[in-house]
Amino acid sequence: MTDFDNKLLDILSRVFRIDQGEITDNLKRKDFEPWDSMAHLMLISEIENEFEIFFEDEEVVDIWTVGDLKKILNQKMSP
Amino acid sequence: MNEILESVRKDPSYLSLWSAYKKIQDLDLKAPEDDTNTVRLAVIGSTTLEPLAACVDIKTRLEGFHVETFVGGFNTYRQEILNKSSDLYKVKRDVIILSIDAWSILDKMFLSNFVRMSEKDRQATQKELVEDILSIVSNLESTTSALVLVNNLVVPVFTPLGVVDNKQKIGLRRFFEGANILLAEKLEKNSRIFLVDLDAVAGAFGKTRITNWNTWYRGSIPFSDEFTPILADEYVRYIRAMKGRTKKCIVVDLDNTLWGGIIGEDGIEGIKLGNTSPGIEYVEFQRSLLSLYNRGIILAVCSKNNPDDALRVFREHPSQVLKEDHFAAMRINWQNKAANIEELAKEINIGLDSMVFLDDNPVERAQVSQVHPEILVVDMPKNPRLYREMIESLNVFDVLSITSEDIARGEMYVGKRKRTELERSATSIEDFLRTLDLKVRIKEVSDFDTPRVVQLIGKTNQFNLTTRRYSDVEVSNYRKSSDAAVYSMTVHDKFGDEGVVGVAIVKKKGGDWWIDSLLMSCRVIGRSVETAFLAKIVADARKAKATRIIGEYVPTKKNPPAADLYERHGFGMPTTSDAGVTSWILNLDEQTIDVPEWIELIEE
Numbered sequence: 001m002t003d004f005d006n007k008l009l010d011i012l013s014r015v016f017r018i019d020q021g022e023i024t025d026n027l028k029r030k031d032f033e034p035w036d037s038m039a040h041l042m043l044i045s046e047i048e049n050e051f052e053i054f055f056e057d058e059e060v061v062d063i064w065t066v067g068d069l070k071k072i073l074n075q076k077m078s079p
Numbered sequence: 080m081n082e083i084l085e086s087v088r089k090d091p092s093y094l095s096l097w098s099a100y101k102k103i104q105d106l107d108l109k110a111p112e113d114d115t116n117t118v119r120l121a122v123i124g125s126t127t128l129e130p131l132a133a134c135v136d137i138k139t140r141l142e143g144f145h146v147e148t149f150v151g152g153f154n155t156y157r158q159e160i161l162n163k164s165s166d167l168y169k170v171k172r173d174v175i176i177l178s179i180d181a182w183s184i185l186d187k188m189f190l191s192n193f194v195r196m197s198e199k200d201r202q203a204t205q206k207e208l209v210e211d212i213l214s215i216v217s218n219l220e221s222t223t224s225a226l227v228l229v230n231n232l233v234v235p236v237f238t239p240l241g242v243v244d245n246k247q248k249i250g251l252r253r254f255f256e257g258a259n260i261l262l263a264e265k266l267e268k269n270s271r272i273f274l275v276d277l278d279a280v281a282g283a284f285g286k287t288r289i290t291n292w293n294t295w296y297r298g299s300i301p302f303s304d305e306f307t308p309i310l311a312d313e314y315v316r317y318i319r320a321m322k323g324r325t326k327k328c329i330v331v332d333l334d335n336t337l338w339g340g341i342i343g344e345d346g347i348e349g350i351k352l353g354n355t356s357p358g359i360e361y362v363e364f365q366r367s368l369l370s371l372y373n374r375g376i377i378l379a380v381c382s383k384n385n386p387d388d389a390l391r392v393f394r395e396h397p398s399q400v401l402k403e404d405h406f407a408a409m410r411i412n413w414q415n416k417a418a419n420i421e422e423l424a425k426e427i428n429i430g431l432d433s434m435v436f437l438d439d440n441p442v443e444r445a446q447v448s449q450v451h452p453e454i455l456v457v458d459m460p461k462n463p464r465l466y467r468e469m470i471e472s473l474n475v476f477d478v479l480s481i482t483s484e485d486i487a488r489g490e491m492y493v494g495k496r497k498r499t500e501l502e503r504s505a506t507s508i509e510d511f512l513r514t515l516d517l518k519v520r521i522k523e524v525s526d527f528d529t530p531r532v533v534q535l536i537g538k539t540n541q542f543n544l545t546t547r548r549y550s551d552v553e554v555s556n557y558r559k560s561s562d563a564a565v566y567s568m569t570v571h572d573k574f575g576d577e578g579v580v581g582v583a584i585v586k587k588k589g590g591d592w593w594i595d596s597l598l599m600s601c602r603v604i605g606r607s608v609e610t611a612f613l614a615k616i617v618a619d620a621r622k623a624k625a626t627r628i629i630g631e632y633v634p635t636k637k638n639p640p641a642a643d644l645y646e647r648h649g650f651g652m653p654t655t656s657d658a659g660v661t662s663w664i665l666n667l668d669e670q671t672i673d674v675p676e677w678i679e680l681i682e683e
Contacts, residue, residue: 014098017105034101038129041298046094048293049304060297 004077007050012066015043025067043069051077080106087137093130093304096311100133100148103140111145115548118144118318119170121225123151123159124178126301131178134311139318153299154183160218172225174321176314177216180301181232181255184211193251194239201249209261216272224552226321226479228314229266230277231259236286270480270530270551273317280313281306312474320477323538323548326376326455327429327476329368330420332438333382333389333411337365337401339463342388352398357463364466365400372405375485376476377427377492380409381419381436407492416443417450426499427492428601430540430637435475439463479537480530484578491602494574512607512677515572519608519674520681521581521615524558524565531579532567535598539582540637542609543598544630544644545660549584562587563595564619568612570603577603581612590626592616597630597644604640607675613648614674615682621667628665648672 009020016023016034029035035043044060047053047069053076063069080103087099110117118139122132132150139146149166151159156177159165167175182189185208196204212229219227234255244250249257259278266274281289284306291303302310319325334341338361339351351358372378378401382389389411393403403409408426410419416438424431432453438444439459448456460469478485498515505511524532533551540546549557557563568581580600586593594616599609620628630645646653649670650663665672674680 011094014094017098017102038127038298039101041294041300042094042097042130044297045291045294045304054293057297 004051008047008070008073011043011046011050015039015046023066025065025070027066029064047073053077080108084137084140087141091308093134093308096137096308097130097133099137103137108145110147115322115546116144117147117173118322119147119149119173119225120176120318121149121151121167121172121174122176122178123156123167124176125154125156125180125183126178127153127299128176128178128301130300130304130307131176131302131311134308135176135314135318138308138311138315142315142319142324144318144322157215160215160222163222168222172223174318175219175223175225175227177219177227177229178301179212179215179230179232181208181258184208190239190251193254198248201254205249205254205258205261209258209265212262213265216266220269220271224550225271226317226550227272228275228317229262229272230275231262233278233281233286233289234259270533273479275313275317277310277313280310284309316474316477317479319475320479321537323540325433325476325478325538326435327433328377328379328407328427329371329435329437330379330381330423331368332440332443333380333384333392335439335463336437336459336466337361338392338396338399342392343384347391347396350392350396352392352396354398358398360464360466362398362400364463364470367467367470369400369405371470371476372401372489373486374476374481375478375488377407377429377488378405379423379427380406380411381416381423381438382411383413383416384411386411404493405489407489407495415446417447420447420451420454428541428604435473437470478534480534482531482534482578484531484580487576487578491575491577494572495602497574498572509677512675515574515606515677517606517608517678518571518681519611519678520569520571521566521612522682524554524567524582528567528579529554529558532565532582535579535582535600536596539598539600540635541601542604542641543596543635543638544594544641545596545633546598546635546638547584547596547633549596554584557584566612566616568599568608570606570608572606581608583612583616585616587623587625590624592620592623592625592628594628594630597641601640608678609644610648610672611674611678611680613644614672615680617665617667617672626667628667630663630665632661632663634659634661 009023012023013020016039044055048055059072063072083099083102087095120136122128122135129150132148136146136148147170151167159167216227216229232255234252238244238251240247240250244252263274266272289302289306294300331337339357340349342350352361353359368378392399408423410423420434420436424434431451435455435457436447437457437459444456447454455475457469460466501514502511505514533554536549554565557565564585566583567579569579570577580603582596582598583594584596586595617628630650632642632645634642645663649672650665652664653661655661
């Protein structure tokens, strides 16, 4: 695992209060109670701070799964 | 639970605090039986406040409290306050944080139009803003018994008037500064509503960094992730003070702490202490310590030195700020410091957990904190130029009101030292007490004494029979009730005036007078004034035709000094309830308590 993956997993597990092993790409915002709107805000701002990037509001709304999040992060982080 | 808190201690970041808060909320813990360690908190206001509430909640837990937190909805605080059946009032709140953002109250076009507003308009708007905030808090004051913490307004960095903002009678900044002054003036005398100086806390942190504009526009979160925990610290200061978790005494080392160098080696001419660097940093550090002493913080010395060498600095060095009389006690010897500090605590008569230890030597610090984990051992900076900043940012000495007893405490301890010397030379304890010229004044509490009485109820641990903590409101209610009486006791002797040092709350139920609370500052333990206090209650009870006095004792870790009070004074028939409360009975037909012959009781 890369440093990037580790950091992301750490943020996800702390925001969602679950072990890193329980986090899969299929984890869905709709079916997962701890991922409420406050947690979503928290997640986005922590990722913005950690990776020094910025999300557009439409992007924030469109993140529905951990997979979505990774996809958009990859786009943003690739040079 | 402890595991969660431990992880926050290791990593006190915003995410870590928030995550811990959510985890603990999920646990759904039951409140402990012991109410004194519970803080029922509410955080309400005009923005999204869950992050701030989370940080205050966890930081309060880190102080050892159980916390129940209610977070108000987004900008629904007015409804929550006005609607008596809202969740805000579901339980009796101890602390309500009202977080107000001036911009949410002001007209949306206020900033844009400010320059075009007349001076009169600006003044009227300012007055309206202040009155609006005051009406909200006074509403809260009347509907709850909680401590209300409302913030002042952040004076903005930007002003459309630019550098000439203060060339106008009310420029934009003065609009806010003036509002803050008005708020402070109106709340100055209020003992339940406290104005949290958000403007100062934000200024110290850096006003341009208090908001993260992404989270502000996305979710109306008012404070950035770096600033929120710092603001939470400020709120926790009030909670600690309210709960009596206040440090009362600073124990200082000498060499390389109060002055630079080692007196035993460098000599009085060689140590660094003077008006230029190196040396001025120690002088300024001492000046800061003196400012705390003048506010009522007790100072003590614990140093490995030859006493004669060290005392010479106090007596002869022209730049030495603190003198021997500023210290309540000194241990200058070659004994280990943990043992010395224990002796200091005994001599000064305060708990180890009210002490702060300052020493430049990490080995000494480690030894003391290992033996006495309850002492706050400060991780001193290596650079003495940072000593002053260290003591000034410690923020552990807060009280909710500063009384005349606080201001005079230093002198009282000098009196205490002289009293101890006299006691050593006296042949018997009665002899000693006879020479003190003790005068005790006991009366029902007046408005003037009430803040001090509430302070004593909040912080007295050792000579406290039941350790029941009552708020300002509760004490006022007892005072007003015809079935209760609140007494205060002041003590005076030839070495000085101790001020109000004792409190008793009596509940009258038919022919029985119940002593609900009886407590006395540790300063006057050993002068038999408690006997005078009981004698006065007995006399009043007889006048009211009561037949029995019932005294309760609730044991705690700290109050063994009070354990035998009732037994010593002839109370009998002790019964202990399941909750551990022991009741003692004094039958007034058969027994009485007299004022000791060496005490003059002054009645009013």
